Amino acid sequence: MAAQLSANNFNQKAINGEEPSDYDDHQAMAEEKKGEGFAVEEPNNEECAVERVDRLSKTVTEFQEHLRERVSYYLGYPANHNCEHYLALSTLLQFNINNVGDPFKESDHGLHSKKFEVGVLDWFAQLWGIDKDEYWGYVTNGGTEGNLHGILMGRELLPNGILYTSQESHYSMFKIARMYRMDCETIASLATGKMDCNDLRDKLLINKDRPAIININIGTTFKGATDDLDLVVQTLEDCGFSRDQFYIHCDAAISGFVVPFLKQAPKFTFKKPIGSVSISGHKFLGCPMPCGVLLTRKRYIDILSTSIEYIATVDTTIAGSRNGHSPIFLWYVLNIKGQKGLEEDVEKCLINSRYLRDRLKKAGINSMLNEMSITVVFERPPDSEFIRHWQLQCLGNMAHVVIMPHVTVEMLDHFLYDLLQKRNIWYGKLQLAPLLAKDIGICNCVCSVHA
Known part of the structure; x- marks a missing residue:
């Protein structure tokens, strides 16, 4: 059964009780590579123009691959990454x-x-x-x-x-x-x-x-x-x-x-x-x-x-x-x-928002979804690397996912699986839930006091 966990204890557990994250190695590699290949260099007379362009193109291509990987985990910020059709305008x-x-x-x-x-x-x-x-x-x-x-x-x-x-x-x-x-x-x-x-x-x-x-x-x-x-x-x-x-x-x-x-x-x-x-x-x-x-x-x-x-x-x-x-x-x-296509995008996002909200509630996780909204608010994960990996936005004890048109059910299932696995590490078998009634309303809080 979920039990009340104060904000202070919640944050302290994040500091003291957290096991190493799966993302630690990824973050360490990112820190090592930070700045590599991105300094602006004067053209080298010993390097021909073709070689220079090839080298710059390689850096841009690698960055493109980095962006493609990060888009797969882009949940917390309100931007739609279904952008392929814009390539027609590149000229x-x-x-x-x-x-x-x-x-x-x-x-x-x-x-x-x-x-x-x-x-x-x-x-x-x-x-x-x-x-x-x-x-x-x-x-x-x-x-x-x-x-x-x-x-x-x-x-x-x-x-x-x-x-x-x-x-x-x-x-x-x-x-x-x-x-x-x-x-x-x-x-x-x-x-x-x-x-x-x-x-x-x-x-x-x-x-x-x-x-x-x-x-x-x-x-x-x-x-x-x-x-x-x-x-x-x-x-x-x-x-x-x-x-x-x-x-x-x-x-x-x-x-x-x-x-x-x-x-x-x-x-x-x-x-x-x-x-x-x-x-x-x-x-x-x-x-x-x-x-x-x-x-x-x-x-x-x-x-x-x-x-x-x-x-x-x-x-x-x-x-x-x-x-x-x-x-x-x-x-x-x-x-x-056109308006019809936008209506379809809106309907899809609303359905996926309700899907995420319902799955979170079923798992005993504090969550909230306003009417007419595509933003799902839930308890803040006590793991900065999990937040960074899924690019969540956080405020106090809350985090949110914004369901944009690029967010699929498969992405949400992947996120939910990762979240539930990590909660076993963060909270242990008791699955303690923080008290969020003040933040998202009593009706959305699933702690032992309000469940």
Whole structure:
């Protein structure tokens, strides 16, 4: 029978009671090879150009094999590694493509992919329920840049506004508050990871004399929770905030490709009073370089628009010079997949998420899976090499697996077999389970107190 194990005892057992890991030799070899062959060397006159290229190609090939091996154990980070179809675009790497400036404005820089970019933005605008003539957006270098732009928009529209964001928000939110020197109120979260709207109400009432800039999470970083947009809006209105006194940004980096395809899910749309949304392109879509999409309302963008003479266009973005390959890659995969293909990917990931959650519970392991989520949270393994091997993300006493489209049932079975074998080493025959009720809720804790 499982017994309660305190966090301190749990961590102490990891330090003192753990037998050598199967991965120790692998790690030792990796440490020995660290840096070998990767120093930048000046061309050697005694080495002909062909030999030099062959040597460099050998290093790259070996690194490719390393990546292929690590992908087989890639479970904890929210990135899709089904990327083979992008090889068709490799010939574009011979061009330096720069989408400098506003995607809807021409410039005298001819090597850009803005037509592809606008095509991608139109697709996302349709997905998020805003007409072509009412939205503005651009392809970013990732979710953080989208958050930077969205919160900047809110601050420029409401200069005296306070940023409200839950404790489960991505770390970029708190970095943005520091960068923009904004007052920031951290809102408590429920055990599920959702924003606690009772705490939001209390803090809004304390600051009734100042506008509110609210960050809504559509898939929190660690627990995959989705904040209740309708309840947040209702809370703002109940506290006396009119529509011109608040701005809502949606951080949809993780679940921006999940929630829109769920028929029973609450709708996140510009038909509701949101001001902007940021979605990652390298996560669920699997674009092989970090990128994302920022959408906002067209009527807001003039406040950030600046005409730049030497690039002969208008600058409205955070980055200025922007990766011109990313929009082409996004355009390509959206045409390959289509909405039907994405719906199938979402359904597969949801099924596999429930499969992992159910198998963990059956094995007597603390675990949690939020509704509308593909992130399975469970007790943190007390073995750093196991965590490294499976590339798990950890927070306190918790770890998680993010079920991306590349994650198969076979991968999950391999992971589960490895985990259960290691638990015999970590906890012995009693299979002690740590107390995680505070982290994931009493209903998900399987310790002796709550089982």
